[in-house]
Amino acid sequence: VKNNSKNAFKAVLFDLDNTLVDFARMKERACDAGIRAMRSHGLRMPFASAKRALFRLYCEHGIENKNIFQIFLARELGRVDYKLLSNAIVAYRKQENDFLEPYAGTRETLALLRKRGVALAIVTDAPRLRAWNRLAAMGLTRYFDFVITIADTKRRKPHAAPFALALKKLSLEKTPERVLFVGDSPGRDMAGAKRAGMRTCLARYGMRGWRTIAWRSLKSSFVEARAASKLARSHSDFANLAVRKRIRPDFVIDGFRELAKIV
Ligand SMILES: [Mg+2]
Numbered sequence: 001v002k003n004n005s006k007n008a009f010k011a012v013l014f015d016l017d018n019t020l021v022d023f024a025r026m027k028e029r030a031c032d033a034g035i036r037a038m039r040s041h042g043l044r045m046p047f048a049s050a051k052r053a054l055f056r057l058y059c060e061h062g063i064e065n066k067n068i069f070q071i072f073l074a075r076e077l078g079r080v081d082y083k084l085l086s087n088a089i090v091a092y093r094k095q096e097n098d099f100l101e102p103y104a105g106t107r108e109t110l111a112l113l114r115k116r117g118v119a120l121a122i123v124t125d126a127p128r129l130r131a132w133n134r135l136a137a138m139g140l141t142r143y144f145d146f147v148i149t150i151a152d153t154k155r156r157k158p159h160a161a162p163f164a165l166a167l168k169k170l171s172l173e174k175t176p177e178r179v180l181f182v183g184d185s186p187g188r189d190m191a192g193a194k195r196a197g198m199r200t201c202l203a204r205y206g207m208r209g210w211r212t213i214a215w216r217s218l219k220s221s222f223v224e225a226r227a228a229s230k231l232a233r234s235h236s237d238f239a240n241l242a243v244r245k246r247i248r249p250d251f252v253i254d255g256f257r258e259l260a261k262i263v
Pocket residue numbers: 015016017018019183184185
């Protein structure tokens with residue numbers, strides 16, 4: 001990490017999921033809660049086996065799959081037991097809503113940057129209300145001057161539109177190099193921001209979450225470990241070294257607090 005206080009950034013733009021929101025941690029907690037709820041309503045399966053089975057299904061069907069408990073029950077019991085299903089979904093959602101957490105040091109660091117007079121904003125591909133809800137759930141809405149979502153430009157990163165809109169709102173179109181973009185995705189965040197003339201900071205900690213959780217849940221066999229890696233890759237392009245090398249972020253951080261040294 002380059003430590004250079006002469007950067008004089010006027011603004012810092014953030015991606016949301018896996019940059020501010022510790023999405024992987026929430027997901028694991030929510031899955032644990034779902035499994036516990038099914039077990040307390042009659043699922044006869046050891047916790048660890050159920051968790052392994054669930055994550056194996058995420059590997060097959062994608063980590064964002066919304067019907068994972070249906071698939072799980074169909075696979076494990078041969079039918080969807082609605083008592084188990086609804087209890088799992090309710091327990092999962094409760095965790096999702098109540099225990100969304102920012103990464104360690106996020107609030108302090110955002111407050112510090114604001115105190116230094118740096119403008120802060122979000123550029124996310126998430127739907128507008130979902131993005132705001134996530135920020136509100138973490139108690140972070142107060143730190144940001146604006147939030148750009150998919151609703152604003154109808155274009156996803158790395159398309160130029162959301163980055164251009166952010167520069168316009170900041171009135172920094174002429175000096176994009178005074179803007180730092182922080183995100184976990186080399187292909188979407190780093191590539192798009194660089195093309196817009198901004199400087200880039202890769203939130204490497206955000207790319208590790210899935211890997212860690214997938215490995216922890218599935219480490220029972222080599223085949224599963226490979227599936228876990230595939231899952232991690234499919235969610236974030238971390239392992240795509242070609243992409244990383246081509247893009248070369250200006251900064252790389254392994255924790256949110258490191259931002260205070262860069263900005
Ligand atoms: Mg992200």
